[in-house]
Amino acid sequence: MHYTGTIWRPPYEASSLLVEATAGCTHHRCKFCTLYADLPFKFRLSPLKDVEADLKEAREMRQNFSGGRTERIFLTGANPFVLKADRLKAIAELAHKYFPETKTIGCFARVTDVTLKSDEELAALGQAGYDGLTIGIETADDEALAFMDKGYLAADIVEQCARLDRAGIGYSFFYLAGISGAGRGEKGARATAAVCNQLHPKAVGANMLTIYPDSRLFEEIRQGAWQEESETEKYREIRALAQGLSIPTVFAALGASNAFQMQVRLPEDREKLLAFLDEVIENVGEDELRRYRKSVRHL
Numbered sequence: 674m675h676y677t678g679t680i681w682r683p684p685y686e687a688s689s690l691l692v693e694a695t696a697g698c699t700h701h702r703c704k705f706c707t708l709y710a711d712l713p714f715k716f717r718l719s720p721l722k723d724v725e726a727d728l729k730e731a732r733e734m735r736q737n738f739s740g741g742r743t744e745r746i747f748l749t750g751a752n753p754f755v756l757k758a759d760r761l762k763a764i765a766e767l768a769h770k771y772f773p774e775t776k777t778i779g780c781f782a783r784v785t786d787v788t789l790k791s792d793e794e795l796a797a798l799g800q801a802g803y804d805g806l807t808i809g810i811e812t813a814d815d816e817a818l819a820f821m822d823k824g825y826l827a828a829d830i831v832e833q834c835a836r837l838d839r840a841g842i843g844y845s846f847f848y849l850a851g852i853s854g855a856g857r858g859e860k861g862a863r864a865t866a867a868v869c870n871q872l873h874p875k876a877v878g879a880n881m882l883t884i885y886p887d888s889r890l891f892e893e894i895r896q897g898a899w900q901e902e903s904e905t906e907k908y909r910e911i912r913a914l915a916q917g918l919s920i921p922t923v924f925a926a927l928g929a930s931n932a933f934q935m936q937v938r939l940p941e942d943r944e945k946l947l948a949f950l951d952e953v954i955e956n957v958g959e960d961e962l963r964r965y966r967k968s969v970r971h972l
C-alpha cells in the first residue's frame with residue numbers, strides 16, 4: 674500500500690479501508706497545525722495507478738485473510754476533496770470495481786474544497802458514493818479563524834455546507850476547543866453552535882488545542898501576540914458548545930487530545946453530558962488537566 678508519512682483518520686473511520694488519494698494539505702497554513710510536518714512536500718496527489726494498485730492489493734488481502742466486506746472507504750490525506758470532480762469520480766469507479774459492495778466513500782475536506790465545485794459536480798459526487806466527509810471547521814469564531822489563517826470565515830461554512838446538504842453529501846465537523854484564545858472560549862463556542870444549528874452535521878467532534886513548538890502558534894505565543902486558554906476554560910467552552918447545539922446530532926470527544934472521551938446523542942443526552950462536564954470543571958483541577966495536555970506528545 675502506498676501510505677506516505679503519518680496517516681490520520683477520524684476515530685469513527687477505524688473499520689474503513691484507508692486508501693491514499695493524496696498526501697499532505699493544500700492549505701498547510703493553519704497556525705496551530707503540525708499534522709503533516711513529517712512530509713518533505715506540502716501536498717501531493719496519488720497517481721491513479723497507485724490508487725488502483727492499492728485497491729487491488731486490499732481486495733486480495735481481504736480475500737486471503739479476512740474475507741470481510743468493505744462497505745466504507747476513507748481516502749487519506751488532509752483534504753482529498755480538493756481533487757477535481759472528475760478525479761474523485763474516477764477514484765469512486767475504481768473503488769466500486771474492486772469493492773462492489775462499497776456503500777460510501779469519505780475523506781477529510783476543507784470548506785474551501787467545496788467552494789471549488791459546482792452544484793452539478795457536488796450532486797454527481799453524491800451519486801458516485803461520496804458521503805460522510807469530515808470537515809475540520811475548528812470554530813465559527815471569525816476572529817479566531819482569521820488569526821489562525823484557516824482560509825475561510827463562518828459565512829463560508831454556512832454557505833458551502835448548505836450546498837453539501839442540498840447535494841445529499843453528509844458530513845461531520847471537527848471543533849477545536851481552545852482556538853479562540855484566553856477569555857474568548859465560550860464566545861467562540863456559542864458562535865459555532867449558531868452556525869452548526871443552520872446546518873446538518875451528522876456529528877460534531879471536539880478536539881482540544883495542543884500546542885507544539887514547531888507550530889506557528891507557538892511563535893505567536895512566544896512573541897506575546899496570543900494567549901492560550903486554561904484547560905478548564907477549554908472544558909467550559911465545550912460545555913457552551915454542547916449547550917448551544919439545538920440540532921439533532923452526535924456530540925463526541927474521542928481523539929487523543931481529549932483527557933476525557935465522550936460520545937452522546939443530542940438533544941437526548943444533553944443533561945447527562947452537561948452534568949459530566951460540570952463534574953470535570955468543578956472537580957478535576959487545572960494542574961491535572963494540564964499534566965494530561967503535556968503528556969500528549971503527538972496527536
Ligand code: SF4
Pocket residue numbers: 698699700701702703706707708709751783809
Ligand atoms: S488544520 Fe487541516 S487545513 Fe489546516 S494546515 Fe492542518 S491539515 Fe491543513
